[in-house]
Amino acid sequence: MTEIDPETAVEIKPDLWWVGWPDYHAGFSNNPYLIVEEDQVILIDPGSRHEDHWGWVKRKIESVVPLSSITMIIVHHQDPDLCAAIPLIEEEVGVGNFEIVTTERTALFIPYYGVKTEVTSVEDGTVLELTEGHELKFITTPYLHFPGAMVTYDTKYKVLFSSDIFAGFSIDWSLYANEYYLEAMKVFSQPYLSHHKHVLNFLRKIEDLDIDMICPQHGSIIPRDRVREAIETLRDLEVGIWE
Ligand SMILES: [Fe+2]
Ligand SMILES: [Fe+2]
Numbered sequence: 001m002t003e004i005d006p007e008t009a010v011e012i013k014p015d016l017w018w019v020g021w022p023d024y025h026a027g028f029s030n031n032p033y034l035i036v037e038e039d040q041v042i043l044i045d046p047g048s049r050h051e052d053h054w055g056w057v058k059r060k061i062e063s064v065v066p067l068s069s070i071t072m073i074i075v076h077h078q079d080p081d082l083c084a085a086i087p088l089i090e091e092e093v094g095v096g097n098f099e100i101v102t103t104e105r106t107a108l109f110i111p112y113y114g115v116k117t118e119v120t121s122v123e124d125g126t127v128l129e130l131t132e133g134h135e136l137k138f139i140t141t142p143y144l145h146f147p148g149a150m151v152t153y154d155t156k157y158k159v160l161f162s163s164d165i166f167a168g169f170s171i172d173w174s175l176y177a178n179e180y181y182l183e184a185m186k187v188f189s190q191p192y193l194s195h196h197k198h199v200l201n202f203l204r205k206i207e208d209l210d211i212d213m214i215c216p217q218h219g220s221i222i223p224r225d226r227v228r229e230a231i232e233t234l235r236d237l238e239v240g241i242w243e
Helices: 051-062 086-093 104-113 181-192 196-206 224-236
Strands: 010-013 016-018 021-023 028-030 033-036 041-044 072-074 099-103 119-122 127-131 134-140 150-154 159-163 213-216
Touching: 010 213, 021 051, 086 104, 099 104, 099 134, 104 119, 134 196, 181 224, 196 224, 213 224
Parallel strands: 041 072, 072 099, 099 119, 159 213
Antiparallel strands: 010 016, 016 033, 021 028, 033 041, 127 134, 134 150, 150 159
16 A cells, blocks of 8 residues: 655646545545646635645645645535635635636535635536647536536546546555456446446447546546546446435
């Protein structure tokens, strides 16, 4: 088991950073990501407001850029492990000094955390151009696992930020998926993903994407050589099971 330095962000592609932390006791990791572009800094699913959890994420962000340089936070759905920390960011950098982007259904719940910054809603297929050749495409993923859930595809990095899809539970966590990750993914996906028809709908939406890396919100980053087997594992998996 490789312990990750809690103070160090990991650059997974040029100017794309993993700023998460592993919970070895619970057997899963929490994976916020940071995109640093010319004049934009985008934080994806910042996570928990627990002082340890947010402390690790914050220090990692600040090892790359000042917190105040964040221009946008993308929230893939409303769970506390994705967005409970946003009021803490507001406290430090000011309400309204960054944009929050999510779906309309998720936007309804963001203020429940005490978030005061206005939330921008995006729809299925909305494309946000960061710089020439660098776009973020938002793809809704209904019932995986929330009705208003979405994922984000980054055209420059060819990365799918997949939120709780392709996520994994494992006490033997590693930053990059190893040969055991498909089993970890099954353990997470069976109870969390609601129904096979929704999984198939999602897989149809991403089938034409050139995916170099899948970056889930829990578990391990799936590199290109394991993307196909991860997709096929989800396609064949019986989900909506709590045992
Ligand atoms: Fe979730
Ligand atoms: Fe989650």
